[in-house]
Amino acid sequence: MSKFWSPMVKSLVPYVPGEQPKMTNLVKLNTNENPYGPSPKVIEAIQAELNDSLRLYPDPEGEGLRQTIADYHSVKPEQVFLGNGSDEVLAHIFYALFQHGEPILFPDVTYSFYPVYCGLYNIEGTKVPLTDSFEINPDDYKQPNGGVIFPNPNAPTGRYLGLEHVEAILRANSERVVVVDEAYVDFGGESAIKLVDQYPNLLVCQTLSKARSLAGLRVGFAIGHTELIEALNRVKNSFNSYPLDRLAQAGAKAAYEDQEWFQKSCEGVISERERVTKALEDLNFEVLPSKANFVFARHKEKSGESLAKALREQGIIVRHFNKPRISEFLRITIGTPEQNGALISALRLP
Numbered sequence: 001m002s003k004f005w006s007p008m009v010k011s012l013v014p015y016v017p018g019e020q021p022k023m024t025n026l027v028k029l030n031t032n033e034n035p036y037g038p039s040p041k042v043i044e045a046i047q048a049e050l051n052d053s054l055r056l057y058p059d060p061e062g063e064g065l066r067q068t069i070a071d072y073h074s075v076k077p078e079q080v081f082l083g084n085g086s087d088e089v090l091a092h093i094f095y096a097l098f099q100h101g102e103p104i105l106f107p108d109v110t111y112s113f114y115p116v117y118c119g120l121y122n123i124e125g126t127k128v129p130l131t132d133s134f135e136i137n138p139d140d141y142k143q144p145n146g147g148v149i150f151p152n153p154n155a156p157t158g159r160y161l162g163l164e165h166v167e168a169i170l171r172a173n174s175e176r177v178v179v180v181d182e183a184y185v186d187f188g189g190e191s192a193i194k195l196v197d198q199y200p201n202l203l204v205c206q207t208l209s210k211a212r213s214l215a216g217l218r219v220g221f222a223i224g225h226t227e228l229i230e231a232l233n234r235v236k237n238s239f240n241s242y243p244l245d246r247l248a249q250a251g252a253k254a255a256y257e258d259q260e261w262f263q264k265s266c267e268g269v270i271s272e273r274e275r276v277t278k279a280l281e282d283l284n285f286e287v288l289p290s291k292a293n294f295v296f297a298r299h300k301e302k303s304g305e306s307l308a309k310a311l312r313e314q315g316i317i318v319r320h321f322n323k324p325r326i327s328e329f330l331r332i333t334i335g336t337p338e339q340n341g342a343l344i345s346a347l348r349l350p
């Protein structure tokens with residue numbers, strides 16, 4: 001702490017990202033990255049942008065990329081908002097749409113950045129408990145609020161909420177914005193984007209970090225009614241007009257143009273997820289049903305903490321959250337067949 005800090009900085013509780021270790025040879029299954037890497041067309045597109053034009057600012061509106069994403073999702077480009085990773089998009093959402101003097105609602109077990117944004121913008125948050133089986137119950141979201149946000153599939157549980165239940169939450173909250181954070185939707189869920197023209201209070205957020213394997217490029221977006229997008233643009237243009245650089249815009253566009261790569265990558269993750277789930281169950285784990293690129297599992301006898309430690313000693317990193325309700329669980333990112341094999345072999349050891 002320092003006397004130079006603005007007073008509110010003293011009370012900030014920042015987000016703690018999963019570890020990015022410097023050591024090589026680790027089996028890194030802790031931050032839900034995609035093991036298969038981006039399309040070679042993405043690399044080509046980025047290389048083609050590595051030229052003298054880097055002296056010029058990028059397109060502040062990312063028009064080409066917005067058009068590509070709009071076409072892919074059958075919406076208008078004015079319904080697409082781009083950001084430097086979906087984390088930045090989420091930050092602007094909290095600022096632009098969640099400050100109504102009433103607490104926003106999100107699940108008690110969810111993406112831990114939501115309470116951090118609440119702290120940053122001084123927004124009150126109410127944690128709505130998931131059911132005993134770690135599901136979102138739409139009836140619990142029928143209470144006064146300043147907005148609603150949840151990931152679908154939820155993180156770190158991996159559990160998916162069917163669109164009919166998402167619609168129930170939207171209908172119960174027609175006077176507030178409901179944000180569906182779909183970071184993991186391409187691994188088996190159905191996107192709520194097709195509902196945006198029906199529900200002016202729906203905002204869907206997605207990222208290229210997971211299914212398109214571009215966590216290092218930092219590209220995310222939101223899709224919704226043009227009035228919601230206009231609010232986000234006002235905030236963005238009061239903060240940083242150029243969140244996406246030239247390389248990010250070119251690479252992200254190319255990612256959408258290689259549908260085959262995307263599909264193969266998602267299928268690879270899904271089939272490995274099913275295999276890992278079965279293997280963990282055989283090893284006496286309870287595994288929550290997942291539609292994400294990770295599984296959330298607890299051993300019926302051994303503690304989450306001791307298992308995470310034992311795996312680490314064997315060069316395998318998974319995520320363990322020392323938090324109420326979930327401290328016995330491990331969140332395990334689905335890796336390549338070899339990485340998953342290493343995980344399963346390590347867990348077989350006494």
Ligand SMILES: Cc1ncc(COP(=O)(O)O)c(C=O)c1O
Pocket residue numbers: 031032084085086087088111151155181183206207208209215219220
């Ligand atoms: C639920 C959820 N939303 C958003 C993000 C942020 O993704 P990014 O900022 O890489 O787009 C993550 C990252 O792990 C996540 O788990």
